[in-house]
Amino acid sequence: MGKILVLYYSKDGSTKKMAEYIADGVAQIPAIDIRIKSVGEATRDDVIWCDGIAVGSPTYLGTVAAPMKKFWEDMLPDWQKIDGKIGCAFSSQGGWGGGAELTCQALMTIMINFGFLVFGVPDYSGHQFTTHYGATQAGEPRADKEIESCRRLGKRLAEWVAVYVDGRTDLHPLNGLYKRNPWDK
Amino acid sequence: MGKILVLYYSKDGSTKKMAEYIADGVAQIPAIDIRIKSVGEATRDDVIWCDGIAVGSPTYLGTVAAPMKKFWEDMLPDWQKIDGKIGCAFSSQGGWGGGAELTCQALMTIMINFGFLVFGVPDYSGHQFTTHYGATQAGEPRADKEIESCRRLGKRLAEWVAVYVDGRTDLHPLNGLYKRNPWDK
Amino acid sequence: MGKILVLYYSKDGSTKKMAEYIADGVAQIPAIDIRIKSVGEATRDDVIWCDGIAVGSPTYLGTVAAPMKKFWEDMLPDWQKIDGKIGCAFSSQGGWGGGAELTCQALMTIMINFGFLVFGVPDYSGHQFTTHYGATQAGEPRADKEIESCRRLGKRLAEWVAVYVDGRTDLHPLNGLYKRNPWDK
Amino acid sequence: MGKILVLYYSKDGSTKKMAEYIADGVAQIPAIDIRIKSVGEATRDDVIWCDGIAVGSPTYLGTVAAPMKKFWEDMLPDWQKIDGKIGCAFSSQGGWGGGAELTCQALMTIMINFGFLVFGVPDYSGHQFTTHYGATQAGEPRADKEIESCRRLGKRLAEWVAVYVDGRTDLHPLNGLYKRNPWDK
Numbered sequence: 068m069g070k071i072l073v074l075y076y077s078k079d080g081s082t083k084k085m086a087e088y089i090a091d092g093v094a095q096i097p098a099i100d101i102r103i104k105s106v107g108e109a110t111r112d113d114v115i116w117c118d119g120i121a122v123g124s125p126t127y128l129g130t131v132a133a134p135m136k137k138f139w140e141d142m143l144p145d146w147q148k149i150d151g152k153i154g155c156a157f158s159s160q161g162g163w164g165g166g167a168e169l170t171c172q173a174l175m176t177i178m179i180n181f182g183f184l185v186f187g188v189p190d191y192s193g194h195q196f197t198t199h200y201g202a203t204q205a206g207e208p209r210a211d212k213e214i215e216s217c218r219r220l221g222k223r224l225a226e227w228v229a230v231y232v233d234g235r236t237d238l239h240p241l242n243g244l245y246k247r248n249p250w251d252k
Numbered sequence: 253m254g255k256i257l258v259l260y261y262s263k264d265g266s267t268k269k270m271a272e273y274i275a276d277g278v279a280q281i282p283a284i285d286i287r288i289k290s291v292g293e294a295t296r297d298d299v300i301w302c303d304g305i306a307v308g309s310p311t312y313l314g315t316v317a318a319p320m321k322k323f324w325e326d327m328l329p330d331w332q333k334i335d336g337k338i339g340c341a342f343s344s345q346g347g348w349g350g351g352a353e354l355t356c357q358a359l360m361t362i363m364i365n366f367g368f369l370v371f372g373v374p375d376y377s378g379h380q381f382t383t384h385y386g387a388t389q390a391g392e393p394r395a396d397k398e399i400e401s402c403r404r405l406g407k408r409l410a411e412w413v414a415v416y417v418d419g420r421t422d423l424h425p426l427n428g429l430y431k432r433n434p435w436d437k
Numbered sequence: 438m439g440k441i442l443v444l445y446y447s448k449d450g451s452t453k454k455m456a457e458y459i460a461d462g463v464a465q466i467p468a469i470d471i472r473i474k475s476v477g478e479a480t481r482d483d484v485i486w487c488d489g490i491a492v493g494s495p496t497y498l499g500t501v502a503a504p505m506k507k508f509w510e511d512m513l514p515d516w517q518k519i520d521g522k523i524g525c526a527f528s529s530q531g532g533w534g535g536g537a538e539l540t541c542q543a544l545m546t547i548m549i550n551f552g553f554l555v556f557g558v559p560d561y562s563g564h565q566f567t568t569h570y571g572a573t574q575a576g577e578p579r580a581d582k583e584i585e586s587c588r589r590l591g592k593r594l595a596e597w598v599a600v601y602v603d604g605r606t607d608l609h610p611l612n613g614l615y616k617r618n619p620w621d622k
Numbered sequence: 623m624g625k626i627l628v629l630y631y632s633k634d635g636s637t638k639k640m641a642e643y644i645a646d647g648v649a650q651i652p653a654i655d656i657r658i659k660s661v662g663e664a665t666r667d668d669v670i671w672c673d674g675i676a677v678g679s680p681t682y683l684g685t686v687a688a689p690m691k692k693f694w695e696d697m698l699p700d701w702q703k704i705d706g707k708i709g710c711a712f713s714s715q716g717g718w719g720g721g722a723e724l725t726c727q728a729l730m731t732i733m734i735n736f737g738f739l740v741f742g743v744p745d746y747s748g749h750q751f752t753t754h755y756g757a758t759q760a761g762e763p764r765a766d767k768e769i770e771s772c773r774r775l776g777k778r779l780a781e782w783v784a785v786y787v788d789g790r791t792d793l794h795p796l797n798g799l800y801k802r803n804p805w806d807k
Contacts, residue, residue, distance in 0.1 A: 127695050129384065129731040130685065137688040146559060147617065150610045151600075153554065162382040164401065168353040169385070169731060175549075176542070176684040176724060180569055182610065184523065184554040184597065189516060195390040197347040199314065199550055200354070205380040216349065227554065230521075231601040240520045240552065247517065312510050314546040315500065322503040331744060332802065335795045336785070338739065354546060357731070361499040361539060364730075365754055367795065369708065369739040369782065374701060384735055412739065415706070416786040425705045425737065432702065499754065532752040534771065538723040539755070565760040567717040569684065570724070575750040586719065 069228035072117035073103040073221070075124070076135040081159035081207040082123045085217050088208060089121050089157060092221025096238065099225045106138045115148050119228035120183070121221060122174050123157040123202075129166035130173045139177050150182035153227050155220055156201035163205050171201035184231075188223050190247040192216040254413035257302035258288040258406070260309070261320040266344035266392040267308045270402050273393060274306050274342060277406025281423065284410045291323045300333050304413035305368070306406060307359050308342040308387075314351035315358045324362050335367035338412050340405055341386035348390050356386035373408050375432040377401040439598035442487035443473040443591070445494070446505040451529035451577040452493045455587050458578060459491050459527060462591025466608065469595045476508045485518050489598035490553070491591060492544050493527040493572075499536035500543045509547050520552035523597050525590055526571035533575050541571035558593050560617040562586040624783035627672035628658040628776070630679070631690040636714035636762040637678045640772050643763060644676050644712060647776025651793065654780045661693045670703050674783040675738070676776060677729050678712040678757075684721035685728045694732050705737035708782050710775055711756035718760050726756035743778050745802040747771040 073090050077083035083105070090103045104113055114120070124135040142149070156174035160167035175185040188198035193212025202220045204213060229235040238244070258275050262268035268290070275288045287298055299305070309320040327334070341359035345352035360370040373383040378397025387405045389398060414420040423429070443460050447453035453475070460473045474483055484490070494505040512519070526544035530537035545555040558568035563582025572590045574583060599605040608614070628645050632638035638660070645658045659668055669675070679690040697704070711729035715722035730740040743753040748767025757775045759768060784790040793799070 128691075128698070128735045130691070130728050133688045133692040133695055136683075136685070136691055140682050140688055143683070148611070150559065151597075162376055162380040163348055164353065164386075164388040165382040165384050166353060166731070166735070168349065168351060169357065172354065172542070172546070173685050173728060176570070176721070179545075179555070179557045180559060180683045180721070182556065182559045184556045184601075185549070186552065186554045187549045189520065189550060189552045191347055195347040197350040199350050200546070201349075203349040227521075231554075234604060241518070313506075313513070313550045315506070315543050318503045318507040318510055321498075321500070321506055325497050325503055328498070333796070335744065336782075351546070351550070357727070358500050358543060360734075361536070361727070361755070364740070364742045365498045365536070365744060367741065367744045369741045369786075370734070371737065371739045372734045374705065374735060374737045385731070412706075416739075419789060426703070530752075532746055532750040533718055534723065534756075534758040535752040535754050536723060538719065538721060539727065542724065561717055565717040567720040569720050571719075573719040 068098050068100055069119065069233050070100045070117045071119045071225060071228060072113050073121045074109050076106040076132050078125060081204065082125045084207040085157050085159060085202060085204060086123055088214050088217035089202065089221035092218035093225045095222045096225035096229055099228065106134050111142060111145055114142060115145065117152060118232045119153040119224050121155050121157060121224055122178065124170060124174060126158050126160035126166040126170040129169045131170055146181050152183045153224065153231060154178040154183040154185045155187065155224050157217065157220060158201065159204045159206065161205065165205065167203035168200055171203060186227065188219050190219055191249060192219055193249060253283050253285055254304065254418050255285045255302045256304045256410060256413060257298050258306045259294050261291040261317050263310060266389065267310050269392040270342050270344060270387060270389060271308055273399050273402035274387065274406035277403035278410045280407045281410035281414055284413065291319050296327060296330055299327060300330065302337060303417045304338040304409050306340050306342060306409055307363065309355060309359060311343050311345035311351040311355040314354045316355055331366050337368045338409065338416060339363040339368040339370045340372065340409050342402065342405060343386065344389045344391065346390065350390065352388035353385055356388060371412065373404055375404055376434060377404055378434060438468050438470055439489065439595065439603050440470045440487045441489045441595060441598060442483050443471065443491045444479050446476040446502050448495060451574065452495045454577040455527050455529055455572060455574060456493050458584050458587035459572065459591035462588035463595045465592045466595035466599055469598065476504050481512060481515055484512060485515065487522060488602045489523040489594050491525050491527060491594055492548065494540060494544060496528050496530035496536040496540040499539045501540055516551050522553045523594065523601060524548040524553040524555045525557065525594050527587065527590060528571065529574045529576065531575065535575065537573035538570055541573060556597065558589050560589055561619060562589055563619060623653050623655055624674065624788050625655045625672045626674045626780060626783060627668050628676045629664050631661040631687050633680060636759065637680045639762040640712050640714060640757060640759060641678050643769050643772035644757065644776035647773035648780045650777045651780035651784055654783065661689050666697060666700055669697060670700065672707060673787045674708040674779050676710050676712060676779055677733065679725060679729060681713050681715035681721040681725040684724045686725055701736050707738045708779065708786060709733040709738040709740045710742065710779050712772065712775060713756065714759045714761065716760065720760065722758035723755055726758060741782065743774055745774055746804060747774055748804060
């Protein structure tokens with residue numbers, strides 16, 4: 068049974084809201100165990116425990132917030148115990164064009180350093196809205212396509228863990244279990 | 253009299269539309285000479301000519317479109333003739349979260365390679381809308397804040413050229429000639 | 438039996454040399470089928486065929502060479518047929534500090550757009566030499582640690598394909614089959 | 623008289639060593655005032671004071687160390703007082719390929735957020751050694767080309783401040799006052 072950690076840092080609640088929708092998406096795949104924890108709550112054991120991880124930080128100055136960065140610097144001594152997990156990123160920014168893509172990329176860089184396999188979601192969750200490098204948002208998700216972007220990221224994470232860790236190959240996106248874009252037939 | 257080139261590649265017209273609004277913004281600063289050219293129209297002499305440059309490409313796969321990349325690869329033999337220009341970036345993507353920030357960053361990386369000084373605009377052009385690493389857009393700009401984002405980028409480029417190349421220090425943003433954000437008093 | 442494509446673009450031969458060492462590394466893992474092809478030789482069928490892929494480009498202006506970028510732009514219509522592969526990157530630059538890390542990151546961004554899971558190698562292949570975001574090189578690999586960096590990337594790619602696609606979980610790096618760093622005991 | 627701040631965070635002394643060589647390079651340009659300070663020593667007034675800034679952090683997990691990130695997050699309330707400075711980056715990493723380029727890029731992203739104009743140095747400081755996106759190092763600089771890379775970055779920063787802030791246009795690199803690459807005639 069695949070194990071997924073949704074780890075976030077949030078100050079004003081926007082990134083936390085994203086984390087909750089991502090956990091909703093994880094829950095759409097059966098037989099996955101979920102933990103959702105903030106940087107203050109999560110321990111090294113939570114990270115060692117999981118097979119897949121979604122990491123979220125608000126965008127501060129176009130990159131990861133210092134407390135989330137510090138969390139991973141503190142994990143460094145354990146890196147040989149956490150190699151090979153499957154990871155993805157999410158971030159809330161002050162405005163569109165405000166760096167959430169860059170923050171997702173920085174979060175993926177951190178995960179790549181630990182040996183994780185990282186991914187985004189090619190799907191569009193609505194008109195002119197994507198999750199290509201992780202879920203990005205201005206403020207908190209409100210519109211359906213914004214909420215679906217978070218859910219889709221969590222669902223895809225759960226699918227990859229199911230496919231690659233648990234061997235449930237029927238859940239691979241190439242099997243076409245659902246539409247990837249609103250305009251797909 | 254400062255000289256500015258707005259250089260773009262556009263296939264469906266969205267990035268071209270951004271280029272036009274950026275040129276509008278440049279024109280808000282007096283005594284600046286402007287050229288606006290596509291990759292097919294611009295020559296090496298246009299690049300050597302200018303003091304400041306705004307470079308725009310659609311986002312294809314999270315980075316610069318191949319024809320724009322090729323343009324700059326072809327400029328490489330001339331690099332010692334074009335050092336020290338002031339540059340900025342813009343990009344149209346298929347959807348929000350679709351990589352336009354990453355493309356702007358890649359365009360700035362290319363310019364940094366040529367010795368350019370690159371910048372973004374910290375200002376917000378409207379509610380939850382910024383130009384921090386260049387102007388980004390999903391499709392073409394339509395809303396006021398989207399159009400203003402392009403204009404503000406062009407205006408700031410013209411200001412930096414005026415301040416740093418032409419010595420018109422009164423145009424420096426720190427002199428507070430206009431509001432940077434909608435909520436500023 | 439896992440299938441791996443080593444895909445490269447090379448003008449002066451340095452990136453091709455890296456590709457060959459990477460293929461050597463792939464061959465260290467039994468029962469993996471390998472193809473090594475340049476951008477001119479590879480077809481869309483090669484990409485669709487493989488489970489894992491190593492993509493290499495020289496660093497031009499801090500990012501991917503235009504011909505490699507064009508290759509992937511041409512693959513776009515097929516994206517729903519190639520989702521979920523396991524990918525990694527390599528690049529040869531003119532000098533250290535010359536952008537090969539940025540190019541590897543751009544190559545990974547391209548792969549993430551197609552839905553691939555991308556990774557680097559946390560291991561050190563020798564004194565002050567790593568493969569954290571893919572194999573990077575100034576010119577062509579000559580020193581042992583430089584050659585081993587390429588080989589280790591290919592080997593790790595083959596391991597991930599074996600573990601995640603073929604279910605050979607004994608090959609997971611956490612099982613400690615070999616030393617990750619020269620100073621490990 | 624141009625004012626330059628060399629700001630660094632250093633734990634094992636490698637990034638501090640780089641900062642000292644960068645300050646050496648700044649001192650090669652006459653009539654520039656220099657301060658060199660660690661994150662613990664520098665105040666907001668030092669940042670407001672300077673016209674140009676070189677910012678250095680060790681590479682931790684492919685990006686900026688948390689204490690340096692926190693320094694800039696704490697500067698956020700002052701952003702409208704520090705717009706338009708000229709900035710560059712430097713970083714020491716554990717090994718080549720270890721993320722120092724990515725860290726320099728992240729430091730430049732932070733500076734771009736504050737409205738700074740950022741640059742790298744196209745020059746080669748020796749065989750296969752560049753400073754394209756800032757000065758990068760594995761451990762501390764020891765070889766001549768490594769030390770010269772740091773000095774060249776500081777010198778160029780001082781040149782840009784002299785040219786753009788102080789109007790000493792004779793110092794512009796296009797005036798060819800010195801060789802940019804070892805192989806230039």
